[in-house]
Amino acid sequence: MHVLLIEDRAGDARLVAEALAECAPQLALHWSCDLGDGLAQLAQAPVDVVLLDLSLPDSEGLATFRAVQAAAPRRPIVILSGCGDDELALAAVQEGAQDFLPKCDLSGSLLSRVLHYAIERKRAAEQILTLNIELETRVRERTRDLIEANRELEAFAYTVAHDLRRPLRAMDGFSDLLIKDAADRLSAPQRDYLERIRRACDQMSRLIDALLELTRLPYVPLRQVPLDLGALGQEILDELARRTPDRHVERRLAENLATIGDAALVRIVLENLLSNAWKFTRCRQCARIMVGSYYDLGEEVFFVRDNGAGFDMTYADKLFAPFERLHRESDFEGLGVGLATVQRVVKRHGGRVWAEGAVDEGATFYFTLAPPPQTPTGGAAGLPPATEIAPHGYLAQNHPAG
Amino acid sequence: MDISHKTILLAEDDPNDEELFRQAIAQANINCRVEVARDGEELMRYLFGTADQRRVEPGADIDLVLLDLKMPKLNGLQVLTVMHNAHGAGHEHAPPIVVFTSSDAEQDVSTAYDLGAVSYVAKPVTHGRFVETVQQLVIYWLGVNRRAPRRRQRGASWASTTS
Ligand SMILES: Nc1ncnc2c1ncn2[C@@H]1O[C@H](COP(=O)(O)OP(=O)(O)O)[C@@H](O)[C@H]1O
Ligand SMILES: [Mg+2]
Numbered sequence: 001m002h003v004l005l006i007e008d009r010a011g012d013a014r015l016v017a018e019a020l021a022e023c024a025p026q027l028a029l030h031w032s033c034d035l036g037d038g039l040a041q042l043a044q045a046p047v048d049v050v051l052l053d054l055s056l057p058d059s060e061g062l063a064t065f066r067a068v069q070a071a072a073p074r075r076p077i078v079i080l081s082g083c084g085d086d087e088l089a090l091a092a093v094q095e096g097a098q099d100f101l102p103k104c105d106l107s108g109s110l111l112s113r114v115l116h117y118a119i120e121r122k123r124a125a126e127q128i129l130t131l132n133i134e135l136e137t138r139v140r141e142r143t144r145d146l147i148e149a150n151r152e153l154e155a156f157a158y159t160v161a162h163d164l165r166r167p168l169r170a171m172d173g174f175s176d177l178l179i180k181d182a183a184d185r186l187s188a189p190q191r192d193y194l195e196r197i198r199r200a201c202d203q204m205s206r207l208i209d210a211l212l213e214l215t216r217l218p219y220v221p222l223r224q225v226p227l228d229l230g231a232l233g234q235e236i237l238d239e240l241a242r243r244t245p246d247r248h249v250e251r252r253l254a255e256n257l258a259t260i261g262d263a264a265l266v267r268i269v270l271e272n273l274l275s276n277a278w279k280f281t282r283c284r285q286c287a288r289i290m291v292g293s294y295y296d297l298g299e300e301v302f303f304v305r306d307n308g309a310g311f312d313m314t315y316a317d318k319l320f321a322p323f324e325r326l327h328r329e330s331d332f333e334g335l336g337v338g339l340a341t342v343q344r345v346v347k348r349h350g351g352r353v354w355a356e357g358a359v360d361e362g363a364t365f366y367f368t369l370a371p372p373p374q375t376p377t378g379g380a381a382g383l384p385p386a387t388e389i390a391p392h393g394y395l396a397q398n399h400p401a402g
Numbered sequence: 403m404d405i406s407h408k409t410i411l412l413a414e415d416d417p418n419d420e421e422l423f424r425q426a427i428a429q430a431n432i433n434c435r436v437e438v439a440r441d442g443e444e445l446m447r448y449l450f451g452t453a454d455q456r457r458v459e460p461g462a463d464i465d466l467v468l469l470d471l472k473m474p475k476l477n478g479l480q481v482l483t484v485m486h487n488a489h490g491a492g493h494e495h496a497p498p499i500v501v502f503t504s505s506d507a508e509q510d511v512s513t514a515y516d517l518g519a520v521s522y523v524a525k526p527v528t529h530g531r532f533v534e535t536v537q538q539l540v541i542y543w544l545g546v547n548r549r550a551p552r553r554r555q556r557g558a559s560w561a562s563t564t565s
Contacts, residue, residue: 161505162472169504169527170418176529177425198529205527 002046003115005031006038006068007053007080015106016051023108027115035059035067042072049119050077054088065092076122078114098122157215164208172201210337214322217344222262229257229270229302233291236271240278249281254292259300261369265345272338273304273365279332280363281308298373307362316355342367408465408544409435411497413445413481415473419525426536434544437464442476446484461497466543469519471503471510478503479510482517498543
């Protein structure tokens with residue numbers, strides 16, 4: 001290991017040499033007696049650590065340190081300070097010197113330890129620096145990849161919209177024209193085949209719409225406003241009832257399901273959950289759908305519960321993946337994108353969604369619409385009523401000042 | 403409705419969509435003329451004339467352009483850009499352009515309006531809704547809507563504009 005000592009006083013230099021020879025004979029000492037020579041040595045000789053006196057014939061004070069640091073930014077520098085010069089030495093440490101040693105009590109063991117530590121510390125610092133640079137490069141690369149992927153996704157969605165809808169329109173259009181033109185010449189099965197083509201077209205068209213909606217969701221800006229999930233749920237259930245007047249479903253909606261969220265997006269959540277509940281209770285004489293909320297660890301959790309066909313909990317996490325279904329198309333029709341959409345919307349709000357159910361015993365879908373609250377104690381002592389937990393803007397809306 | 407003296411320019415490269423369009427207006431006994439441009443270049447020739455017989459007024463004999471955005475060569479947005487610039491250059495009487503296309507991407511919608519499209523209609527996939535949409539579009543733009551009267555010259559006299 002090579003130590004470069006830059007020190008103008010021969011007496012001090014000898015002290016250092018003696019201390020080193022005694023305690024760390026493995027250290028090779030090179031001596032420069034002014035800054036000019038020191039910098040020249042740094043440029044040529046292998047140097048592991050610099051031992052630097054700040055007051056030299058050709059340079060004085062912090063300027064000395066800065067000159068050496070600029071010439072060898074990756075080399076550890078230890079200041080050799082005159083007695084009573086601690087303040088100056090500390091200033092150098094603040095600017096990046098590894099340590100300082102007062103000349104007046106130089107012992108071999110101290111010197112050796114300080115030099116070794118200085119080298120190790122500098123090495124560690126360098127490593128962190130390299131790692132940081134690497135990390136930054138990687139983050140930049142990832143960001144670029146991500147932007148690229150997003151752009152591809154947009155291009156894909158565009159293609160889906162244009163190129164897949166077009167042939168579909170032709171299939172549906174010409175089968176419909178054929179049914180109308182040749183109505184009296186078609187046998188019942190022939191007619192049925194054409195009707196099947198049209199139904200398939202309709203399904204694919206809805207599939208494309210849903211897929212597009214799904215790819216768009218992460219990009220639509222959120223507009224958070226106060227919402228009443230009870231009223232919204234009521235509205236959606238009324239519409240479902242209107243569309244299937246033969247169904248009798250008992251509905252229980254909790255009062256005061258106030259929250260904040262994006263009106264259009266939260267409506268999508270409730271529409272999907274409620275139309276699922278409506279659909280999967282079809283097999284029930286006494287169908288029941290419940291919408292409510294409860295507090296858990298200071299967090300409001302909403303739920304939609306039904307007593308319908310239920311599902312096997314083994315596959316509970318599959319439900320939220322696009323196109324995953326746990327029921328047969330012949331039993332319950334569907335595309336399998338509803339819950340994937342629900343999950344995306346809920347995540348956009350910072351919330352979570354999960355499900356519980358059992359085959360033939362109904363299902364419950366839970367969701368939150370905000371990130372979980374930070375609870376430093378981890379406890380949820382004394383659950384506050386809903387209005388107290390609601391954010392400020394919301395309260396102001398409901399109870400105008402005055 | 404008798405709009406036999408009116409002309410629609412359908413910018414459409416898909417023969418299926420063209421046929422479905424013709425069927426849709428025939429069903430409602432709409433008897434206007436339908437010209438078809440199968441790509442952006444052909445559309446430009448309809449609107450501006452060929453190189454050796456430039457038109458003074460782009461699309462003077464056309465009452466409505468139905469524009470598909472996705473066309474070979476020049477796409478719909480490019481055509482809109484050219485028309486937009488021509489309009490700025492004093493061609494006030496260019497025909498209204500209605501975008502009638504498969505995509506309803508928000509970006510397309512706003513760009514189209516920025517470039518002077520008067521309306522943006524997404525082509526429905528389901529045949530029933532397609533027919534309905536085409537009929538309403540054509541009846542509105544050719545039968546119901548009135549365009550600003552044509553001015554002979556810029557700054558024409560009061561008497562000549564009201565005659
Ligand atoms: N209320 C429910 N009861 C039982 N199973 C459900 C319920 N909601 C959703 N599922 C299951 O989750 C699957 C995915 O739901 P979803 O994404 O909405 O698609 P779809 O309703 O089109 O089938 C459904 O096919 C069904 O297997
Ligand atoms: Mg569903």
